[in-house]
Amino acid sequence: MTQQAAAFSDHLIGDNPLALTNRPVRPDADASRLSRFDDDRWDLTPGIFEDHSTKTSLNFEVFPVRWRVAVKEYFWLLINDETIRPLPAARLDKRLSLRTISFASAPLARVLAWAEEHGIISLNELSPARLDLMLADIAVLDLSNGRKGMMVSETRRLWAYREVVPEILRMPEPQPWLGELTRDLFAEAPKRPGNRTPRIRDETLVPLISWAMRFVDDLSTDITTSFHEYRLLLQQEDRFRPPGVGRGTPGGTRQERLKRVLDHFRRDGTKLPGRTLPDGTREIRWQHLGRLTYTLGVFTPSTTET
Structure with missing residues (x-):
């Protein structure tokens, strides 16, 4: 670590500054509850001005313990340092948004967990050969x-900050x-168009097909017949009748039509x-009932049947 970076590190650990030291904060934010460097979780929401924004935070407990303080220093830089250090080949001419910074946490935690599993005590040990090994494991x-691409991107972003991060996070000079x-690193095959929905298992599909066939063979005739009859009944109402078509009424008086319908109900044992x-x-x-007897507008709901 450079002498300047070491002094900066001492300042962070000793002074316990606000996580959002160099970021504007919403006027309705409670200053007494703003996150500080020593906190295990930093609430970034007070620095996000979009209305109805979801809660945004950084949880440092997801990082291996030995790397945690250094990672907090790195994220403090991402939030507050005004020097723009873009990723290689990236077109970025402004500071990262707080939401983008929050997205960097999970992939970087996976990278450092990999380093921990491989006995790496400082990222300065990430030689080209080890980077290739990490890439193969990511793949x-x-x-x-x-x-997977975010893990690669956050490794590169950390490399871009190598001059100011703590020694344990400082990567070698060559670009990863x-x-x-x-x-190109992952040699991704071109995406094929088509249905990518997982196949339905046979124990689910066979009963579904059986019920579909029964619906068509046994039930559909009654359903379509009833629906056709219902559509004809609806045409008694002006709003459902095609323009220019009059209301058709079977023969007999209203009382006779009502009697026929009631006799039909009685004969079939229906209510x-x-x-x-x-x-x-x-x-x-x-x-x-008025539709069935072609007497719409005559009956009123004045009684109930027990």
């Missing part, structure tokens, strides 16, 4: 290509992976159209 992780594009209420009484659907 076989059960993660999306996007998350010689600046190759992430998609008047309606619903049974919680107290056991039956509420008659007079409008539908």
Whole structure:
């Protein structure tokens, strides 16, 4: 670590500054509750001015203990240092947003966990050969290509800060992976168009097909017939009848038509159209009875049937 970086590190650890020291804070933020360097979790939400923004924070407990203080110094720099240090080949001419910084936590934690597992005590040990080994291990992780790429990107971002980070995080001079594009590093195959939905298991698919066939063979005729009859009944109402088509009415008086419908219900052992209420009484659907008897507008819901 340079002498300047060492002095800076002593300042952070000794003075316990605000996590958002050099960031504007919302006027409604409680100054007494703003996160400080020593906290294990930094709440970045007071520095995000978008309305209805979700809570954004950094949880340092996800990092291996031996790396944790150094990582906090690094993230404090990402938040507060005004010097722009873009990723190699990146077109960035402004500071990182707090939300972007929060997204860097998980991939960097995975990188440092890998270093811990391989007995690396300082990132200065990340030689090209070890970087290639790390890349090979990243490639076989059960993660999306996007998350794998973020691990590579955050490794490169850490390299871009090598002059100011603590010694334990300071990577060697050569640029990681010689600046190759992430998609070239992983040799991603071109994406094939098509259905990528996982296949339904046979024990689920076979009963579904069986019920679909039964629906078509056994049930659909009754359903479509009833629906066709219902559409004809609806045409008694002006709003459902095609323009220029008059209302068709079967022969007989209203009383005769009502008697025919009631006789039909009695013969089939069915109840008047309606619903049974919680107290056991039956509420008659007079409008539908009016459709069946072609007497819409005559019946009124004045009684219930028990």
